[in-house]
Amino acid sequence: MEWKLFADLAEIAGGRAVKVESSPGDTVDDALDALLDAHPDLRDRVIEDEAVADHINVLRNGRNVRQDDGLETTLDAGDELALFPPVSGGSGGR
Numbered sequence: 001m002e003w004k005l006f007a008d009l010a011e012i013a014g015g016r017a018v019k020v021e022s023s024p025g026d027t028v029d030d031a032l033d034a035l036l037d038a039h040p041d042l043r044d045r046v047i048e049d050e051a052v053a054d055h056i057n058v059l060r061n062g063r064n065v066r067q068d069d070g071l072e073t074t075l076d077a078g079d080e081l082a083l084f085p086p087v088s089g090g091s092g093g094r
Helices: 008-013 028-038 040-046
Strands: 002-005 017-019 057-060 081-084
Touching: 002 008, 008 040, 028 040, 028 057, 028 081
Parallel strands: 002 081
Antiparallel strands: 002 017, 057 081
């Protein structure tokens, strides 16, 4: 399985795409554990109080897993996983 990482998460992991040991039938949580085991520096940025931080979005096929079964969402072959930190910026004044 492959994770797509964005913004500072990609910088911390050393790349925007990170492959992990995970298979269809595993859960998003299993794949996230594999990612955090492979890149422990991500743990402090992604996990708060033993759960994914509220400001981190975990996506499966472009859909936030909170809209499905959360981290217990089952993976299928070909799924795309992504982690997004908060997004800010843009032009403030018009």
